[in-house]
Amino acid sequence: MKPHPKIIDKIIDSVDASQSICVVGHVRPDGDCIGSQLGLGLALINQGKEVTIWNQDSVPDKLAFLDPQKLVQKPKKDRKFDLVIATDAASFERLGMTGEKIGDRKLFINIDHHASNTRYADINWVSPKEPSSGELIFKLLKAANWSITPAIADCLFTAVSTDTGSFQYPSTRPGTYHVAGELVKRGANLARICNEVYQSFPLARVRLIRHMYNKFRLVHDDQIAYFWLKRRDYTRTGSEPNDSEGLIDHIRAIDPVVVACVFEEVDPTLTRISLRSKSDRVDVNVIAGQFGGGGHPAAAGARIEGTPLATQRRVIRAIRQALDSNK
Numbered sequence: 001m002k003p004h005p006k007i008i009d010k011i012i013d014s015v016d017a018s019q020s021i022c023v024v025g026h027v028r029p030d031g032d033c034i035g036s037q038l039g040l041g042l043a044l045i046n047q048g049k050e051v052t053i054w055n056q057d058s059v060p061d062k063l064a065f066l067d068p069q070k071l072v073q074k075p076k077k078d079r080k081f082d083l084v085i086a087t088d089a090a091s092f093e094r095l096g097m098t099g100e101k102i103g104d105r106k107l108f109i110n111i112d113h114h115a116s117n118t119r120y121a122d123i124n125w126v127s128p129k130e131p132s133s134g135e136l137i138f139k140l141l142k143a144a145n146w147s148i149t150p151a152i153a154d155c156l157f158t159a160v161s162t163d164t165g166s167f168q169y170p171s172t173r174p175g176t177y178h179v180a181g182e183l184v185k186r187g188a189n190l191a192r193i194c195n196e197v198y199q200s201f202p203l204a205r206v207r208l209i210r211h212m213y214n215k216f217r218l219v220h221d222d223q224i225a226y227f228w229l230k231r232r233d234y235t236r237t238g239s240e241p242n243d244s245e246g247l248i249d250h251i252r253a254i255d256p257v258v259v260a261c262v263f264e265e266v267d268p269t270l271t272r273i274s275l276r277s278k279s280d281r282v283d284v285n286v287i288a289g290q291f292g293g294g295g296h297p298a299a300a301g302a303r304i305e306g307t308p309l310a311t312q313r314r315v316i317r318a319i320r321q322a323l324d325s326n327k
């Protein structure tokens, strides 16, 4: 009897058997998504594959240095692919309109590290213990013996670094540092990555941070911190939704705070929430799940229908309950 091939071998065999490959990622892509998409995409190009890299949204400015060839495109028309690989996308819906354009494919592979992943593809490599999808891509490249060039190392290092909060989140494991070390050995340009990703925020974002510090609220013995981002806050500060990424870390980084929450107005009756937990006591993936969202124990999100006030009440109540039930 033939042994059941390990999933990673199945993925490598599928790539070998495919010529046209599309690599897709989630809406409003972050460093892990773009780094994983580009790191994998570049490796596949080096393998002589015909590669398309699609994301519904543009590459954030601070990550543009990873894509000098502008490989990441917005999907325009339906295309035929031998293989589509999704990276860092917890659900099919998270692919946004990209999902509508990849219908004609022979095989669909999902590579992700979100515990909430819905296993929507033909082959699902979901490993929630990994702190980033970038680490999964690194393992895939190593197992396949596909060369990790300095450009690929830049992409994967950015993925690993951003999704671990610069190697600070509890998800960071010894292996994460080994992967990072190996990526630096293979030419990841640390100075460039740190300067582009962490030291080059636009002034508009600083105005948004000022707004946040003026407006954030503390409740439940200062254990819950939250603030609202309204659409007018973006226009007023000259910023865009991309600029709000990571803002939540500022209120999370306050001593008594255990859970931080950002309410972002999508439209008057739709709110996007982001949640961060600093303690094992509170699993925000569970809280987000109560509102149809998900993520990780320490970082999760959801989109909630309803008036802003009702949404705020429901979410804060859920956080309070989580805090009180695990004292």
Ligand SMILES: [Mn+2]
Pocket (backbone or CB within 6 Å): 032, 033, 088, 113, 131, 132, 133, 163
């Ligand atoms: Mn990720």
